Amino acid sequence: MATVALPVLQDAACSTETDPKQEISAADAALAEGRLWRPRRVFITPDAYALPHGRAMLERAENFGAEVIRLKQNRLTGLSGEDERKAYALAKTSLAIVVSPPSARKLQPIPPSADWQFHLAQGCPAHCQYCYLAGSLSGPPITRVYANLDEILENLRGYAGTGKVTSTSAERAHEGTTFEASCYTDPLGIEHLTGGLQQTVRFFGQWDAPVQLRFTTKFAAVGPLLGLEHRRRTRVRFSLNAASVSRDFEGGTATVAQRIRALRRMALAGYPVGLTVAPIMPVEGWQTEYSTLFADVGAALDGVDAVDLTVELITHRFTAGSREVLLGWYPKTTLDLEKENRSEKRNKFGGFKYVYPRDRMSEMRSWFDEAVVRFLPYARTLYWT
Structure with missing residues (x-):
């Protein structure tokens, strides 16, 4: 049986992988990590194509068999469907390579998880029927990945030492200034297409400051x-x-x-x-x-x-808006979205969730x-x- 050696860490501060015995069969590795998402089509804007990271992501998507659609403008088109279900299906099988807007680089706090949230991408290839992105992001749920990764990461430096979640917490101050990368995406679920998570981990590893990258995933690769x-x-x-x-x-x-x-x-x-x-x-x-x-x-x-x-x-929990979107995406869901079974929890902005x-x-x-x-x-x- 073919085997592949697991990589050995070069960082003396970190232990090496010792299970299983520094080797894992190719078949076992594939089984352990699950199937990788393969978008059917990839859209790329002119500004994203002009950047090396954008072109690298395009090449990866092509290697996974995606049809390439070079857009003539820096605006996503071609995602409308005859109805909400078809628009959802089209978006969920597509990847868009774009440049993040300047507004996305003005970081926002994300309590109780971390001091700040930043975005490598928006959207997720999974099909979770309780999806927290429903109602949070506008338009069809296409996964957008950002080509201006270097700019996004360098922008984080100005936030080191600030924040009100971990930076000022007696219990969590040892974590340093924390940066959450999975508010609007699952970065590991698209890493085989972007390579951006590896670059981000390296960036934090080389950053000589008390900082921490955080992300959550439902994937295993x-x-x-x-x-x-x-x-x-x-x-x-x-x-x-x-x-x-x-x-x-x-x-x-x-x-x-x-x-x-x-x-x-x-x-x-x-x-x-x-x-x-x-x-x-x-x-x-x-x-x-x-x-x-x-x-x-x-x-x-x-x-x-x-x-x-x-x-x-x-x-x-869910909001009235997310409930409507989710029932449009998954009309046959058995998920309990009955308002009568919940209490209303209001926030400081006057909105509320059903908990x-x-x-x-x-x-x-x-x-x-x-x-x-x-x-x-x-x-x-x-x-x-």
Whole structure:
């Protein structure tokens, strides 16, 4: 059987991958990482084509068999469909290579996760029926990747030492100034097309300042990241859920087992890691299912030296706008989007989300707090929401 050697880290501060025995079969690697997204068509704007990173992404997409559409203007066209479902299907099978606007480089805070959010891309190839991007991004849900990556990364330097989430927190100040890269995308799910996450990890590893890159993923193709000199300045969190929630509502993602395997590989490579347990749902037998999840994570991390693990606990919620969009995308969904089963939680801007009632939230929070301590006693829970 053909084998491929796993990369060995050059950074003395990070441990090398030792499981399994520095080698993994090609077949096992493919099975562990899941299938990669292959867009059917790739759009590229003139400004994006003028940049080396834009052309490199175009070449990668071509190598994966995508049809290339060179746009004549810096505006996306050709994504309309006869109805919302067809427009959704067209967008979800397309990739757009564009330049991020200047407004996107004026960073915004992202509590309670990190000091600042920045964007390598917007949109995601997965088909999660509870998608948090629904109602947040305008237009068809095409995945847009940004060609001006160097400009985006250099812009971050002006924000070091600022922020009000980790920079000023007694409990999290050791993380430094934190930058969240997965608010509007799953950067690992498109990394085989962009290469941008590798460049970003290297950028933070070389940045001589107390800073940290953070991203969350539902994918498992971590191979290209294992040998990077990250210097422990990147925390990768794997979005995990109860088996039935993932099975019923998370289309186009790596399996939970694949994500847990990827979590172990990243921890062995010296990365700080995390669990984003989201969106938590009190499905039938939820205590048993989430117990199994935490037990499986604990087993996967067994034997990893000095593992740095955080936990973020996020319950399911939706807005009136996102509900309308999701039901348009997934009209046959069995996801509970009934307003009558929820309480309204208002924000400081006058809007509101539908969340679980107070008694149910209190019950779940108490259970999850105890379960994390029981199954993962070395983990730090960052927040519950």
